[in-house]
Structure formats: C-alpha cells, structure tokens
Amino acid sequence: xxxxxxxxxxxxxxxxxxxxxxxxxxxxxxxxxxxxxxxxxxxxxxxxxxxxxxxxxxxxxxxxxxxxxxxxxxxxxxxxxxxxxxxxxxxxxxxxxxxxxxxxxxxxxxxxxxxxxxxxxxxxxxxxxxxxxxxxxxxxxxxx
Numbered sequence: 001x002x003x004x005x006x007x008x009x010x011x012x013x014x015x016x017x018x019x020x021x022x023x024x025x026x027x028x029x030x031x032x033x034x035x036x037x038x039x040x041x042x043x044x045x046x047x048x049x050x051x052x053x054x055x056x057x058x059x060x061x062x063x064x065x066x067x068x069x070x071x072x073x074x075x076x077x078x079x080x081x082x083x084x085x086x087x088x089x090x091x092x093x094x095x096x097x098x099x100x101x102x103x104x105x106x107x108x109x110x111x112x113x114x115x116x117x118x119x120x121x122x123x124x125x126x127x128x129x130x131x132x133x134x135x136x137x138x139x140x141x142x143x144x
Contacts, residue, residue, distance in 0.1 A: 001117040002108045006128055010100040010136040014143045016091050019098050020070050022139065023089060026063055032142035035131045048081075053131035055123070059083060059110060082110040102132070 012019055022028050026047040029036040037058065038050040045065040052058040061081030068075050073091030085106035092099040108114060113124065 001121060002114050004104070004106050004108065004125070004128070006102075006104040006106075006125075006132070008102045008132040008136070010102070010139065011094075011097055012100060012136075012140055012143060013097045016073065016093050016098045017070070018143055019100060019139075020073070020075075020091060022143065023100065024065075024068055024075055028142075032138040033135045034138055035134055051131065053127045053134075055127045057110070057112065063087070079106060082108065082113075084109055 022032070026039045026049060027041060029039055029049070035051050035053045036049060037052055038048075040048045042048055042062065046062055048060065048062050050058055050060050059082040061079050061083045064078040064080070066076040066078050066086070073093070075089040077087050079085050079087060083106040085104065087102065087104045089103075090101045092101065108117070108124075113120075117124070
C-alpha cells in the first residue's frame with residue numbers, strides 16, 4: 001500500500017535548454033513551484049526538499065543526482081527520507097515546444113501516511129496530481 005508510481009507529462013512552449021537548466025537546479029523550485037516550501041543544498045549532487053500540497057502534511061526528502069545528460073535529455077535522481085525511490089525525467093524536443101516526461105517510483109516512509117494508506121490512497125494520489133499540475137503551471141509562467 002505504500003508503493004506509488006506516478007507519471008506526468010508537461011508540455012512547455014520553450015527551448016529544451018531553458019527547461020533542463022531549471023529542472024536540474026532544485027534551488028529554483030521554490031521560485032516557480034508553489035508546493036515546494038524549502039530546498040537546502042547538502043552538496044553538489046544532493047538537496048533536501050520540503051513540499052506540501054493540498055493535504056495538511058509536509059514531506060521532507062533528499063534528492064541525490066544520479067544522472068544528468070542534456071544531450072540525451074535525461075535526468076535521474078534518487079530519493080531518501082519521507083519518500084524513498086527515484087524520479088526520472090526525460091526531455092523530448094518537439095518542433096515548437098518541449099515535453100518533459102516525469103516518472104516517479106517511491107515508497108512512502110512517513111508513518112502517518114503509511115497508516116492512512118489503506119483508506120486514503122486515492123486521496124494521496126489526487127494530492128500528488130494537484131502538486132504536479134501546479135508545478136507545470138508554475139514552470140510555464142517562470143519560463144515565459
């Protein structure tokens with residue numbers, strides 16, 4: 001009940017380089033993603049993130065850069081903390097836009113969410129969808 005897989009597809013009417021630069025720099029997230037409430041740099045490849053969407057709980061986790069390849073349009077970060085797993089992003093260049101495909105596979109380690117998962121799992125998934133929708137909207141505005 002505590003394993004989740006999510007897939008989001010964001011279409012952004014900007015150049016791939018602009019998108020790649022912003023999404024590979026977690027320090028920018030609070031500037032454009034309203035559900036990211038804090039980012040602390042641990043080292044060159046690790047950042048601690050605090051996020052909170054619609055529901056009244058926050059998640060704290062670390063992002064560990066595992067792959068960052070602009071030419072192939074690929075990014076991969078490991079996640080530890082309240083969420084454990086990975087987030088893979090792929091940039092697909094289109095004629096006048098970029099598609100950012102985001103895949104996440106995580107296990108929730110936060111005890112309260114583990115306890116509530118049997119009844120609240122659909123609500124948690126909806127909460128994540130709202131967060132991702134606001135992230136796409138925020139990134140579009142930030143890059144325009």
